Amino acid sequence: MVTPAGHLPTALLHHGRGHSPPEEDPCGTLYGHLARANPQWRLPPAGDAMALFMGPDAYVSPAWYPSKQEHQKVVPTWNYVAVHAYGPLEFFEDADRLLEVVTRLTDLHERPRAEPWTVTDAPEAFVRAQLRGIVGLRLPIARLEGKRKMSQNRSAPDRAGVAAGLAESDLASDRAVAALIST
Incomplete structure (x- = not known):
């Protein structure tokens, strides 16, 4: 069986830095989202998922x-330079949780801009409608592997x-x- 891969927006949240609940993994937890139309989120888990980061x-x-x-x-x-992060993958559809993830991702990438755009700049009903088109993901990192060649x-x-x-x-x-x- 071929395991599908995808390029997804994610953010690493660390325990102990005010960004994640105390039950999060000490290596951090990746949060992100993918399109609801993407069939990956419907696949049964086959062990730990891997997130790949290239330097x-x-x-x-x-x-x-x-x-x-x-x-x-x-x-x-x-x-x-590459890092592989492994852990159990969870998908979620809760709108409030999705809004939190989308807001954090947006804030992370908008922060360096002179006039950062925020999710609250868009009408709330529009944002809620957009959230129905995505599924959230959470990957608590259980293991990291790095390679520097x-x-x-x-x-x-x-x-x-x-x-x-x-x-x-x-x-x-x-x-x-x-x-x-x-x-």
């Missing part, structure tokens, strides 16, 4: 390795070559990876 990533050209000149035994690779398997000169090559890129994500190689 900066970039293609690494073997041309950046000084060791290429010495022995030619190099191949392209990919540098990346930043050319650490290469020699110091090769790492410096990769960092220099990525630092010259026009892509912000490449430059972010270059900075991580040096740290």
Whole structure:
């Protein structure tokens, strides 16, 4: 059986920071939502769910390795940072709970704006109608796994070559990876 995946808006809420009830998992709890039309929320749970979070990533050209000149035994690779969060997934349809999740997600993403939009800026009846089109999700994090592959398997000169090559890129994500190689 193929397990479906989806890209969903979520927010991590931590116990002890005034953002979640005391019964929440000490690793935090993910809250989010998905479209009611998305069939994923109707599937029976098959163990823990996984939420995948990607950090900066970039293609690494073997041309950046000084060791290429010495022995030619190099191949392209990919540098990346990723975190997998696992836990039991719960879906919910309660309108008040959905409103709280949507409000928190909106506030989180609007906060940096000069004039943040808030859910209360829209008419309440309109918001309530929109909530009928989504289903909430809650994933208390039971286990975290992280991976950081930043050319650490290469020699110091090769790492410096990769960092220099990525630092010259026009892509912000490449430059972010270059900075991580040096740290």
